[in-house]
Amino acid sequence: MSKDHLGELEELILLVILKLEEQAYGLAIQKEIQSETSRNVTIGAVHGTVNRLESKGLLESAFGGATEERGGRRKRFLKITSAGMEALRQSKELRLGLWNQIPSLAITKDDTQ
Amino acid sequence: MSRRPSTWVERLIERICIEDYSEEIIGDLYEYYGEVQHMNYAKRQLLFVRHVLSTVRPDLLKKPTINPKLKNFMDVINLSLRLNWRGFKANKLVTILSLLILIIGSVSFQFVNAWLTNEKTTDQFHENIDRTYLMTAQFNPGSDWSALDVQRIFNLDYSKWPEVTNTLKIHGYNNGEIKISNGQTEFFGTAFMADSTFFDFFDFPLNAGDVASFTDPTNVFLTAAYAEKLFPDQDPVGQRISIQCDQTGEYFVAGILEDIPSNSSLNFDVLIPRHSKRMWRRMPQNLIMVNEAFDQTAFTQKIATLGQENQRFPESTLGVTALSDLYWTQFVSVPIIAKYGSERYFENLQWVSWIIIIITVVAFVNLQTTVQLNQYKKTGLQRIIGATRSQLVHEVLTSRILMAIAAIVLSSAVYYALFDDISNYLDLNLDFLVWPSIIGISMLVIGCGLLSFLAMINNIYQQDIIDVVTGTFRIKVPQFQRMVMVVQYSFTILLLSGAMIMYLQVRSMLTMDTGVNQENIVSVDFFGIVPNQSQDSLAALEHQRKLDYVKTHIHSMPGVTAVTQGIMPLNRAYQSSWKKSGDENFVLINTMVVDPSYDDVFGLQVKEGRFFSDSLDSNGGSALIVNEAAKELLGIEDLMNARLSTNTRAANHADWQIVGVVEDYHYEHLADDIEPLLLAFQIHDSREFVVQFDPNHRASVMSELEEIYHHVNPAGIFTYREIEDLVLRQYESEKRMVAIYTLFSLVAVAITAIGLFTFTYYEAQRRTKEMGIRKVIGAEFKNVFWLMNKTFFIALTIAFLISVPVSWFFMNEWLQGYANRIEIGVWMFVAVGVFIGAVAMLTSLWSTVKLSHNNPVDSLRYE
Numbered sequence: 001m002s003k004d005h006l007g008e009l010e011e012l013i014l015l016v017i018l019k020l021e022e023q024a025y026g027l028a029i030q031k032e033i034q035s036e037t038s039r040n041v042t043i044g045a046v047h048g049t050v051n052r053l054e055s056k057g058l059l060e061s062a063f064g065g066a067t068e069e070r071g072g073r074r075k076r077f078l079k080i081t082s083a084g085m086e087a088l089r090q091s092k093e094l095r096l097g098l099w100n101q102i103p104s105l106a107i108t109k110d111d112t113q
Numbered sequence: 114m115s116r117r118p119s120t121w122v123e124r125l126i127e128r129i130c131i132e133d134y135s136e137e138i139i140g141d142l143y144e145y146y147g148e149v150q151h152m153n154y155a156k157r158q159l160l161f162v163r164h165v166l167s168t169v170r171p172d173l174l175k176k177p178t179i180n181p182k183l184k185n186f187m188d189v190i191n192l193s194l195r196l197n198w199r200g201f202k203a204n205k206l207v208t209i210l211s212l213l214i215l216i217i218g219s220v221s222f223q224f225v226n227a228w229l230t231n232e233k234t235t236d237q238f239h240e241n242i243d244r245t246y247l248m249t250a251q252f253n254p255g256s257d258w259s260a261l262d263v264q265r266i267f268n269l270d271y272s273k274w275p276e277v278t279n280t281l282k283i284h285g286y287n288n289g290e291i292k293i294s295n296g297q298t299e300f301f302g303t304a305f306m307a308d309s310t311f312f313d314f315f316d317f318p319l320n321a322g323d324v325a326s327f328t329d330p331t332n333v334f335l336t337a338a339y340a341e342k343l344f345p346d347q348d349p350v351g352q353r354i355s356i357q358c359d360q361t362g363e364y365f366v367a368g369i370l371e372d373i374p375s376n377s378s379l380n381f382d383v384l385i386p387r388h389s390k391r392m393w394r395r396m397p398q399n400l401i402m403v404n405e406a407f408d409q410t411a412f413t414q415k416i417a418t419l420g421q422e423n424q425r426f427p428e429s430t431l432g433v434t435a436l437s438d439l440y441w442t443q444f445v446s447v448p449i450i451a452k453y454g455s456e457r458y459f460e461n462l463q464w465v466s467w468i469i470i471i472i473t474v475v476a477f478v479n480l481q482t483t484v485q486l487n488q489y490k491k492t493g494l495q496r497i498i499g500a501t502r503s504q505l506v507h508e509v510l511t512s513r514i515l516m517a518i519a520a521i522v523l524s525s526a527v528y529y530a531l532f533d534d535i536s537n538y539l540d541l542n543l544d545f546l547v548w549p550s551i552i553g554i555s556m557l558v559i560g561c562g563l564l565s566f567l568a569m570i571n572n573i574y575q576q577d578i579i580d581v582v583t584g585t586f587r588i589k590v591p592q593f594q595r596m597v598m599v600v601q602y603s604f605t606i607l608l609l610s611g612a613m614i615m616y617l618q619v620r621s622m623l624t625m626d627t628g629v630n631q632e633n634i635v636s637v638d639f640f641g642i643v644p645n646q647s648q649d650s651l652a653a654l655e656h657q658r659k660l661d662y663v664k665t666h667i668h669s670m671p672g673v674t675a676v677t678q679g680i681m682p683l684n685r686a687y688q689s690s691w692k693k694s695g696d697e698n699f700v701l702i703n704t705m706v707v708d709p710s711y712d713d714v715f716g717l718q719v720k721e722g723r724f725f726s727d728s729l730d731s732n733g734g735s736a737l738i739v740n741e742a743a744k745e746l747l748g749i750e751d752l753m754n755a756r757l758s759t760n761t762r763a764a765n766h767a768d769w770q771i772v773g774v775v776e777d778y779h780y781e782h783l784a785d786d787i788e789p790l791l792l793a794f795q796i797h798d799s800r801e802f803v804v805q806f807d808p809n810h811r812a813s814v815m816s817e818l819e820e821i822y823h824h825v826n827p828a829g830i831f832t833y834r835e836i837e838d839l840v841l842r843q844y845e846s847e848k849r850m851v852a853i854y855t856l857f858s859l860v861a862v863a864i865t866a867i868g869l870f871t872f873t874y875y876e877a878q879r880r881t882k883e884m885g886i887r888k889v890i891g892a893e894f895k896n897v898f899w900l901m902n903k904t905f906f907i908a909l910t911i912a913f914l915i916s917v918p919v920s921w922f923f924m925n926e927w928l929q930g931y932a933n934r935i936e937i938g939v940w941m942f943v944a945v946g947v948f949i950g951a952v953a954m955l956t957s958l959w960s961t962v963k964l965s966h967n968n969p970v971d972s973l974r975y976e
Contacts, residue, residue, distance in 0.1 A: 025137070
């Protein structure tokens with residue numbers, strides 16, 4: 001069960017990876033989260049979460065080329081697996097479902113404003 | 114600017130992070146480091162370190178290789194904590210006792226260590242101390258060196274000497290020689306009148322104000338503690354104070370110095386610009402600062418004879434002595450140096466610190482080994498079920514680390530809590546320093562931990578599983594432990610007998626009949642600093658009025674049995690050169706000035722002739738009294754015809770007549786024999802009054818003295834000195850030594866006792882079955898008791914035989930320094946032996962009695 005459940009940072013990171021498309025790697029994710037949410041997430045936190053997601057099978061990765069500003073280290077680009085997409089979708093549905101059960105705060109109303 | 118973070122980051126991450134991730138994380142960190150280059154250094158580094166540290170998290174850490182079942186390092190730590198907690202619960206008693214040994218040992222060590230460091234670093238906080246020298250001079254080849262105002266006396270021009278880069282003159286006024294008033298109350302204090310170059314020589318840090326303002330002659334600097342005394346409720350800076358010594362003046366407080374640290378040999382409360390008055394009557398000391406190329410030998414040769422150009426001192430010699438050496442050598446005694454060190458004392462304490470280290474380490478390692486050997490079954494079983502040796506080592510290592518951390522924390526707390534009491538008791542005069550204390554404590558604790566760790570590894574590697582399984586494993590306790598016990602007890606006996614002999618020597622010095630009354634005598638300084646009478650006739654008249662008042666009232670006080678004006682007879686002699694007329698050479702003889710009632714107050718016995726009397730002698734006259742030793746030294750046979758002459762400048766011409774001989778009495782430290790002594794009747798009328806009183810009237814005498822004092826000094830604070838205090842102060846350093854030895858020998862006894870207690874405790878556990886069998890076949894309590902305690906009785910005996918001659922040798926050496934010494938008796942060592950034996954018996958009694966009173970049936974069932 002826990003495999004399907006997403007933590008908040010996990011969900012955020014998955015979404016950011018989707019948004020970054022081909023350019024999703026550790027530091028890029030960290031910067032994107034910072035600019036989108038003003039949350040100062042550490043590099044270690046990003047990698048720790050990514051590692052967890054990968055071991056859950058929600059992410060897969062492939063090494064890119066080495067660059068000079070990285071001290072000759074390769075980037076590891078991340079891609080969401082279908083299980084990852086499924087987890088995100090479930091998470092969204094769960095939330096929407098809850099929102100919609102509260103008439104005064106129903107999401108449609110919110111959107112029109 | 115480097116765009117690369119330091120390589121330790123790389124190494125750290127490669128070492129601890131999962132391999133798949135370390136490359137990427139390092140890459141990210143490098144990239145990040147490049148992007149934050151625009152920020153300022155501190156912020157950039159802080160951010161970076163934060164990111165680096167964030168990678169130390171369970172998700173990213175490698176699996177530890179030690180045990181594949183553990184997920185990561187966090188688990189390792191958790192597991193070791195749990196294991197150690199279990200170990201602690203199983204061996205509560207031993208763990209607590211081990212900690213106790215470490216705490217007692219390291220706290221005692223740190224007290225000694227702090228004092229040793231304090232002494233070693235004396236004055237070293239002045240950056241230029243090694244380039245600071247004190248000018249000295251000697252008037253005749255045979256006379257003492259003294260630190261005079263050589264520049265003025267010999268008319269030297271320091272600027273002609275290229276080696277000398279800076280000069281400083283300081284007049285030192287000791288406590289009691291200067292009064293400082295805040296406008297309402299007068300306080301005594303110590304003062305330096307120094308040139309404005311003072312802060313070029315010495316780095317005393319300032320709390321408030323600026324050293325530059327010391328050039329202003331209306332400014333003074335106070336130490337923080339003295340400022341607090343003068344102005345308890347106000348900000349002292351900017352306040353007006355007035356001073357009164359041989360000069361009077363008004364000043365403003367311009368700066369507050371931090372309290373003088375305990376490792377400063379210079380000490381003062383007030384710093385006054387020397388240039389604020391045209392002259393100070395006190396002889397100043399001349400300090401010079403020299404350049405890097407300075408060569409003391411060459412310089413001394415160059416200046417040695419320069420003083421002879423002054424016609425008054427054709428035989429004089431000039432010299433210099435390094436200020437940093439002066440503390441240890443006491444080459445000259447100068448008022449600006451508040452305290453001197455003693456190398457002998459320093460070495461003595463160094464020995465004490467080594468003994469503490471040895472006893473602590475030995476006791477701790479021994480105790481831990483005992484425990485481990487008694488757990489050989491447990492470790493054997495661990496090995497059987499698959500534990501490797503390195504896993505056992507790892508277990509021991511974590512337990513050592515945890516114990517060391519606990520010991521350091523607890524010891525530091527205990528040290529902090531006891532600091533004031535112990536340093537007062539030992540009279541150590543120390544500042545409490547946080548980090549050096551923790552470091553000192555940690556050194557001993559870590560040393561103990563490391564050694565016990567090595568000993569335990571050794572045991573683990575020697576242990577053979579087969580022996581454990583078959584039960585043939587022999588614990589090699591006896592030889593090792595017996596030796597260790599001998600070492601411990603030898604040192605303990607050494608310390609304890611030393612403490613005892615020192616105590617007996619000091620007690621004998623304090624209670625010995627010195628030939629001088631040493632009770633019920635007080636001295637009061639009514640006049641303190643007297644104005645320069647030749648310059649101020651009004652003040653002189655006022656002084657005469659006060660003197661008459663004191664004289665008439667003090668003699669008529671009920672309870673007063675005798676009064677003399679002058680000084681108490683302890684360590685107050687000065688040396689001057691004398692010869693019998695007709696003799697060739699002058700000899701140096703101790704001289705004191707007294708008045709005719711001196712013999713009544715101090716109970717001197719006149720052997721020949723008479724003592725001074727008001728009717729026959731005049732103050733400042735040329736009559737002398739000698740003691741028997743002086744009579745012998747000068748070879749005087751006929752008192753009537755003996756004439757003496759002296760070479761001091763003022764009295765060169767005088768013919769001195771000896772009018773009496775007094776029986777020898779001790780006027781110096783009892784370490785010295787009674788030296789020849791001359792008494793002269795030359796009492797300045799501002800001298801303090803010394804009053805002998807009937808002890809039954811003590812209270813009324815003291816209150817009347819106070820009344821007289823306040824009549825003469827309306828704004829002053831009444832103080833007095835008692836002869837008993839002077840006697841005690843004379844033996845202060847010996848008493849301090851006794852206190853130190855007593856305390857630390859008790860520490861040694863305690864540590865040894867703890868060690869012995871654990872030894873017998875485990876020995877009893879180990880031999881329960883053996884003793885059960887012995888009892889079944891008829892052994893009685895006394896047999897069991899003897900069997901159990903045989904080991905340490907023998908160890909104690911050997912230790913005794915080793916340490917008694919050593920102790921006798923060292924203490925005999927020490928006693929040689931005392932002209933009046935006690936004899937070392939056999940009973941002293943017997944007493945020490947009985948005491949240590951009794952303590953040892955008591956500690957082992959509990960385990961043995963329990964064991965020998967066990968029901969043999971229960972004992973046999975054991976195991």
